[in-house]
Amino acid sequence: MKREDSNNTADKLISCSSSNQEPPAKTNNNNNNNNKEVPNANDIIMLSTSCNTTTSTYQDRLKQASSEKEKQLRRSDVDDGNEVERTKLSLLRYLAERQDPSSKDVDDATLRRFLRARDLDVEKAAAMFVKYLKWRAAFVPKGYISASEIANEMEQNKMFLQGTDRQGRPVALVFGARHFQNKIGGLDEFKQIYIYTCRSACRMGGGQEKFVVIGDLEGWGYANSDIRGYLAALNILQDYYPERLGKLFIVHVPYVFMAVWKVVCPFIDTNTRKKIVFVENKNLKSTLLEDIDESQIPDIYGGKMPLVPIHET
Known part of the structure; x- marks a missing residue:
């Protein structure tokens, strides 16, 4: 097979139209757990007026839109994230656990990757993560693929x-x-x-x-x-x-x-x-x-x- 060494080949290969790319999946805000409506992430974010909001203030405001169980929203223990990312990571965990309780067993590092993949958009990241959980349960039910x-x-x-x-x-x-x-x-x-x-x-x-x-x-x-x-x-x-x-x-x-x-x-x-x-x-x-x-x-x-x-x- 003849190889192409010219700069033009690399330029042609890396250049393509993205007009056919499908837009990211939208979160279905009608998903529920125990017949309760899942709060919109933007509504929750409004509870925090700035990235410098203290943990106590953040939790106090969250109580206004949460049940007693939902008040226990966990703050992220990620050490290397900034305040914006930590806050949104907590919101992502909250939404994910509301839609799929098994999310509570997933570590922050995994959730953070989904959050970053959607440019810190909490709703899109939640939809992406819940889709992943469903795929994993269906296609990798054991949690791994064996060589056999x-x-x-x-x-x-x-x-x-x-x-x-x-x-x-x-x-x-x-x-x-x-x-x-x-x-x-x-x-x-x-x-x-x-x-x-x-x-x-x-x-x-x-x-x-x-x-x-x-x-x-x-x-x-x-x-x-x-x-x-x-x-x-x-x-x-x-x-x-x-x-x-x-x-x-x-x-x-x-x-x-x-x-x-x-x-x-x-x-x-x-x-x-x-x-x-x-x-x-x-x-x-x-x-x-x-x-x-x-x-x-x-x-x-x-x-x-x-x-x-x-x-x-």
């Missing part, structure tokens, strides 16, 4: 996880030319291996919430094209693992990939698109070195880190 469930996808040997970048974020590597549509497990098994990889990267990160991905398209052709799979993976990343992607390097990009990119690109939200970097072949190692130490760069790119298949991590 994705045996057909594992056989393609296309996903690897090893090393970290300069910020301590785990580095995953995906070979696009090794992917073929699964005739046995179908789209669901592809989704499962994607979830398996995301969870593995998150666990490997320790205290680091994000991970880095290198998508290698060397040898990619139309036989490897799987638009349904790409859109499914994108949906999982953006809707159910928000604020987990630190950066995506797309390397060895063939010209024929442009046709698929034009289809997928409009579905990529603005925050995710900012994290995507198309890398020219001649600048591959130097670009990776900006974010990843040579000792952690995969050896196939001139680094010193051997590849580790995802099932061995």
Whole structure:
């Protein structure tokens, strides 16, 4: 497959129209718990006149719109958030628990990622989070995907996880030319291996919430094209693992990939698109070195880190 090294190729790939992108889901304010109407987040926010409102004042005003149980709204224990974020995180927890009581078992770090993914819009974040809970209960009922469930996808040997970048974020590597549509497990098994990889990267990160991905398209052709799979993976990343992607390097990009990119690109939200970097072949190692130490760069790119298949991590 002939590679495209010109600056024009990268520019064409990263440029796309977002006019077809669907707007964020709206929160259904008619959801209820115990037949009680869920208060509008903006009404609750009005109870706090400024970001400097004290905890006691905030809680006193909240009592005006809450039942005895709702008065126990918890303040966030997030240490690194500012006052605005802490206040909105508390409001998000309040709305989420009203719509799904199981939300009380979710930590602040998880809720904060959903809040940031919706630019601190409490109602949108609540709708997004409740949607995630329903998806997890239906698609990942055990809370995890086992290797035995994705045996057909594992056989393609296309996903690897090893090393970290300069910020301590785990580095995953995906070979696009090794992917073929699964005739046995179908789209669901592809989704499962994607979830398996995301969870593995998150666990490997320790205290680091994000991970880095290198998508290698060397040898990619139309036989490897799987638009349904790409859109499914994108949906999982953006809707159910928000604020987990630190950066995506797309390397060895063939010209024929442009046709698929034009289809997928409009579905990529603005925050995710900012994290995507198309890398020219001649600048591959130097670009990776900006974010990843040579000792952690995969050896196939001139680094010193051997590849580790995802099932061995």
